[in-house]
Amino acid sequence: xxxxxxxxxxxxxxxxxxxxxxxxxxxxxxxxxxxxxxxxxxxxxxxxxxxxxxxxxxxxxxxxxxxxxxxxxxxxxxxxxxxxxxxxxxxxxxxxxxxxxxxxxx
Amino acid sequence: xxxxxxxxxxxxxxxxxxxxxxxxxxxxxxxxxxxxxxxxxxxxxxxxxxxxxxxxxxxxxxxxxxxxxxxxxxxxxxxxxxxxxxxxxxxxxxxxxxxxxxxxxxxxxxxxxxxxxxxxx
Numbered sequence: 001x002x003x004x005x006x007x008x009x010x011x012x013x014x015x016x017x018x019x020x021x022x023x024x025x026x027x028x029x030x031x032x033x034x035x036x037x038x039x040x041x042x043x044x045x046x047x048x049x050x051x052x053x054x055x056x057x058x059x060x061x062x063x064x065x066x067x068x069x070x071x072x073x074x075x076x077x078x079x080x081x082x083x084x085x086x087x088x089x090x091x092x093x094x095x096x097x098x099x100x101x102x103x104x105x106x
Numbered sequence: 107x108x109x110x111x112x113x114x115x116x117x118x119x120x121x122x123x124x125x126x127x128x129x130x131x132x133x134x135x136x137x138x139x140x141x142x143x144x145x146x147x148x149x150x151x152x153x154x155x156x157x158x159x160x161x162x163x164x165x166x167x168x169x170x171x172x173x174x175x176x177x178x179x180x181x182x183x184x185x186x187x188x189x190x191x192x193x194x195x196x197x198x199x200x201x202x203x204x205x206x207x208x209x210x211x212x213x214x215x216x217x218x219x220x221x222x223x224x225x226x227x
Contacts, residue, residue: 031211032211032213034213034214036214042219042220043202043204043217043218043219043220044153044202044214044217045217046213046214046215049211049212049213049215050211050212053211055212055215085151087153089153089213089214091206091213094166095155095168095169095170096155097155098152098153098154098155100151100152101151101152
């Protein structure tokens with residue numbers, strides 16, 4: 001299975017900040033990389049697919065980049081609803097595998 | 107807009123069988139445009155992909171669960187199901203169903219709200 005390593009595992013930020021989370025794959029996944037935001041007690045919500053494509057309805061303050069093994073998610077102008085846990089997912093090789101999560105705290 | 111809803115027992119005894127249903131509304135499980143998946147989240151947050159089913163009945167399972175797992179589809183009731191046998195405490199998790207489009211680079215775009223299943227005597 002492909003291992004997905006996210007960093008940092010947690011970070012503290014304030015409303016209006018710009019934050020970046022990274023995800024590294026143990027082998028190349030092309031651009032089959034997605035990002036999800038999860039709030040407590042809720043299902044993960046799709047933010048980014050194809051490494052850099054914004055899911056319908058997702059605000060433009062979210063952006064993704066990367067190819068192969070190294071990817072990043074950037075949130076500019078952090079909003080209160082963005083304090084949550086973020087997961088990356090590779091879905092080019094079965095089984096699909098998720099990163100361990102990055103928690104953004106106030 | 108499509109919605110998915112997981113139902114099933116919240117408590118299963120060790121060595122017994124876990125059975126869950128994902129009911130789809132606002133869309134058809136018989137559509138050839140989507141794969142229908144199960145994913146679980148362990149206490150502590152780790153997400154694990156379980157398997158999928160396609161409208162043709164084709165399935166693909168996580169090798170780590172394959173020997174205990176079965177996923178099926180009921181097109182007349184527009185739902186798909188998960189059966190996991192011989193459960194242990196390690197199967198305690200929130201179980202989600204989700205949809206993934208077939209022919210695009212999109213990943214899991216719609217999820218159910220999730221159902222907590224606890225394995226305990």
